Amino acid sequence: MIGEIGYFGDARLARNGALLLERMHQRQTVCIRKLTEGRAEQVRFLRFLSNKEVTVEEMISHRALLAGVAAVGRHVLAIQDTSEVNYQAQRRRKHSLGTxxxxxxxxxxxxxxxxxxxxxGECLGLVDAQIWRRTTGKAANYKELPIECKESNRWLKGADRAKAVLADAALITVVDDREADIYEKWDRLPDQHTHLLTRACRNRSLGDGRKLFETLASFDEVHRFELDLTARPGKKRIARKATIAVRFGPLTIRRPKSCSDRQASPEIDLFAIEAREIDPPPGQTPIIWRLLTTHRLDSLEKAVTVIGWYRRRWDIEQLFRTLKQQGLRLEQSVLEDGNALEKLAAIALITAAITMQLVAARSAAQQAAPASRVFSSQQLIVIAALLSTRQGRTAKQRNPFPPNSLAAAAWIIARLGGWTGYQSDKSNGPITMRDGLERFYAIADGYHLAAQHLCSS
Known part of the structure; x- marks a missing residue:
């Protein structure tokens, strides 16, 4: 069952929030009109979003508790990234937004x-989310300000909150992209329980006087592997099978002049990996990942494992796809007030994360996760009834997962969304899951309406 979204000190508000979250999950939209059964519910939801007692922090922290419980005893990747929600097409109808x-x-x-x-690869859920409006420009002395006064502090704050939520995990690795290559983060966040893995942005000065990028390129090549790259028309990247050369080794980065914390360590020991595409097709920019990590890379196996962890950063890109134009279409919401839009975005993020749990549920190592984590007991009856209608005659088209598992339910939902059931068919991501959920909940509603009619006749 989707469950509560927060407490807010008011049982009525909590019920309205839970209902709004459940409707958004069932109907896969953020449109308030489509989420309601009539004018009265529409008013209830709008009042919920405009109520000052309802906060983004309460909703996110409440859902983070569930992820914290699921993370106990595991090695967890805390993957973070930033995206914008652009409402320029509705500029005249919006107020209290930033740029x-x-x-x-x-x-x-x-x-x-x-x-x-x-x-x-099991998706455990959100452990934090920061949502804000940029209403002022950069200060004239922005570079001299402490990191706490900069928007980039979100990378430190997100990782810090993840450490608190995931305190009972066996290990945490914070994974982020180039914007998070911040010296203060390297200096403050790592400990015996928390590691960092970041794609390098800056050609940093090293302890021996050399530069990071040149030093990485000078390491001995120790391995090659093939990587399937999808096409990215906007970036003029064609789909191809890339051959990637791997180098890795230890190094020491120096505190840069731009570091706002003069008390930060003058040097930090890290390990670095370069994964570089060999002989890309003519006109194509080669893939180059320069990764910095606090994990000790004492073997090729460990280096390849760390590259695999970084590749899981794609999960948060999928989260954004599920949230925006190809999924819930958050940027099309007609809500006018910026404060209400922040709260709607928080609920949409929670919904998108639940969809991501379904997308990832069929990984072989996580078949024990129960379907009751997402679906009610009544909905599980419908899932069981749909099984025979979705399975094919051959072994390749049969649901291979344990009954009542989240993986088995996800298999059925993906089939409802248009997936063929063959492992070779890769069209079973978040968009397929969104279409399958819409169809499933329509079937479930019809099933329960028919059951009620039979009981009353």
Whole structure:
């Protein structure tokens, strides 16, 4: 069952929030009109979103508790990234918003932290999310300000909150991209329980006087592997099978002049990996990942494992796809107030994370996760009834997962969304899951209406 979204000190508010979350999950939209059964419910939901007692922090922290419980005893990847929600097309109808990345369009920013099991890829849910509106420009002395006064502090804050939520995990690895290559983060966050894995952004100065990128390129090549790259038309990247050369080794980075914390360590010991594409097709920019980590890389096996953890960063990209244009379409919401849009974005993030749990549920190592984590007992009856209608005659088209598992339910939902059931058919991601959920809940509603009619006749 989807469950509560927060307490808010008011049982009525908690019920309305839980109902709004459940409807959003069932109907896979953020449109308030489509989420309600009539005018009265529409008013209830709008009042919930405009109530000052309802906060983004309460909703996110409440859901994070569930991820924290699921993470006990595991090695967890806390994957974080930032995305913007652009409302420029509705600018005249919106108020109390800020500007987004281009400095002119109106919208807001979201920065979630998604928990993923490092060993089997199971999505455990959100452990944090920061949502804000950029209403002021950069200060004239921005570079001299302490990191706590900068928007980039979100990377430290997200990782810090993940450490608190995942305190009972066996190990935490915070995974992020180039924007998070911040010296203060390397200095403050790692401990025996928490490691960092970040794609390098800056060609940092090293303890021996050399530069990071040149030093990485000078390491001996120790391994090659093939990587399937999908096409990215906007970036003019064609789909291809890339050959990747791997180098790795230890190094020491120096505190840069731009570091705002003069008390930070003058040097930090890290390990680094370069994964570079060999002989890309003509006109194509080669893939180059320069990764910095606090994990000790004492073998090729460990280095390849760390590269695999970094590749799981794609999960948060999938989360954004599920949240925005190809999924819940958050950027199309007609809500006018910026404060209400922040709360709607928080509920949409929670919904998208639940969908991601279904997308990842069929990994072989996580078949024991129960379907009751997402579906009610009545909905599980419908899932069981649908099984025989979705399975084919051959072994390749039969549901291979244990009954009542989340993996088995996800298999059926994906089939409802148009997936063929063959492992070779890769069209079974979040968009397929969204379509399957819409169809499933329509079937479930019809089933329960028919059952009620039979009982009353």
């Amino acid at each position: 987004v990345g281009n400095g002119t369009d109106v919208g807001l920013f979201i920065h979630p932290v998604l928990a993923v099991d490092a060993d089997n």
